[in-house]
Amino acid sequence: MPNENIVGRVSIVAPLYNEEDVIEPLYEKLREAMDALGRPVEAILVNDGSIDATAERLDQIADRDDRFTIIHLRRNFGQTAALAAGFDQARGEVIVAMDADLQNDPADIPAMLQKLEEGYDVVSGWRRRRKDPWLTRKLPSSIANWIISKVTGVPLHDYGCSLKAYRAEVLRDVKLHGDMHRFIPALAHWAGGRITEMEVTHHPRRYGKTKYSLTRILRVVFDLATVKFLLSYATRPLQVFGLWGLVAGGLGFLLALYLTVQKLIFGAHLSDRPALLLAVLLILMGFQLVTMGLIAELQARTYYEAQNKPPYTIRYVKYKAGRIREAFPGD
Numbered sequence: 440m441p442n443e444n445i446v447g448r449v450s451i452v453a454p455l456y457n458e459e460d461v462i463e464p465l466y467e468k469l470r471e472a473m474d475a476l477g478r479p480v481e482a483i484l485v486n487d488g489s490i491d492a493t494a495e496r497l498d499q500i501a502d503r504d505d506r507f508t509i510i511h512l513r514r515n516f517g518q519t520a521a522l523a524a525g526f527d528q529a530r531g532e533v534i535v536a537m538d539a540d541l542q543n544d545p546a547d548i549p550a551m552l553q554k555l556e557e558g559y560d561v562v563s564g565w566r567r568r569r570k571d572p573w574l575t576r577k578l579p580s581s582i583a584n585w586i587i588s589k590v591t592g593v594p595l596h597d598y599g600c601s602l603k604a605y606r607a608e609v610l611r612d613v614k615l616h617g618d619m620h621r622f623i624p625a626l627a628h629w630a631g632g633r634i635t636e637m638e639v640t641h642h643p644r645r646y647g648k649t650k651y652s653l654t655r656i657l658r659v660v661f662d663l664a665t666v667k668f669l670l671s672y673a674t675r676p677l678q679v680f681g682l683w684g685l686v687a688g689g690l691g692f693l694l695a696l697y698l699t700v701q702k703l704i705f706g707a708h709l710s711d712r713p714a715l716l717l718a719v720l721l722i723l724m725g726f727q728l729v730t731m732g733l734i735a736e737l738q739a740r741t742y743y744e745a746q747n748k749p750p751y752t753i754r755y756v757k758y759k760a761g762r763i764r765e766a767f768p769g770d
């Protein structure tokens with residue numbers, strides 16, 4: 440199916456929060472890359488509630504170049520939400536996400552599109568020579584990448600790299616919440632997408648300042664827990680809660696049985712036995728976990744049915760050229 444893979448129209452999406460100084464150089468870089476692309480291309484710049492001159496400067500770009508669309512969010516919603524807003528407006532068959540601060544280099548885009556044409560659905564950038572501080576950025580990031588790779592089962596060197604290229608239909612199956620843009624490759628893999636990574640250039644931040652501090656680590660940890668749950672258990676929560684419920688309840692039951700035998704047959708006193716408390720605790724926990732699993736099952740059903748979300752994703756449907764797909768043979 441090689442012709443399915445040809446990359447047609449490309450949408451470049453970048454979020455901006457208080458990036459007034461980068462807008463001119465960003466425009467120059469983007470224009471250069473877009474002119475060199477040799478395919479129809481649009482740029483969607485999302486102003487994530489900036490309170491500096493970002494808004495006006497972006498609007499000037501839109502006046503100057505009709506390939507640029509600017510989306511102004513009403514307040515600062517965060518990088519993930521801003522990206523999602525851009526994805527929703529993008530009309531290309533391929534969407535390239537990047538940071539606006541020019542730490543990513545638009546010159547890498549053609550090579551990423553090439554990878555997509557080889558048959559991948561997601562190409563994730565890898566900032567192998569990353570130009571960020573070691574202690575506060577590179578070290579936590581390499582630990583995070585290792586953990587995320589293990590937990591999601593999708594090994595990537597650099598989840599945090601914003602420069603990524605997607606087939607648009609893959610993004611349609613992925614809903615973004617929290618700080619989850621970094622997990623898109625894992626979510627896309629779960630939806631059946633083919634994922635690869637590619638080394639990309641990285642520059643030090645020359646304009647403006649970073650918008651994040653070390654507290655980001657905590658948010659990433661919580662998001663990872665959510666992603667893991669969504670990936671592995673969201674469709675069958677009882678199997679997880681139920682299992683631990685049975686383990687706890689079973690242990691509690693055995694312990695209680697042992698104590699009962701001691702009491703009834705050997706006349707032991709149970710009033711000063713912590714094990715009795717433990718047995719009661721375990722049995723209660725078992726009940727709690729099983730009922731929690733059942734409630735989660737109900738929730739999961741509402742969740743999927745309310746969105747009409749099928750439990751599968753289709754790559755493509757093949758039928759003879761010229762046939763009307765809806766027509767039943769013989770009708």
Ligand code: UDP
Pocket residue numbers: 453454455456457458487515516517518521537538539540542648649650651
């Ligand atoms: N950003 C955003 N909303 C926010 C925070 C950041 O749109 O609330 C944008 C920011 O303008 C930049 C990108 O997200 O284009 C990445 O942010 P930053 O460069 O500060 O992150 P770092 O590269 O330091 O991880």
Ligand code: MG
Pocket residue numbers: 538540542644649
């Ligand atoms: Mg940056």
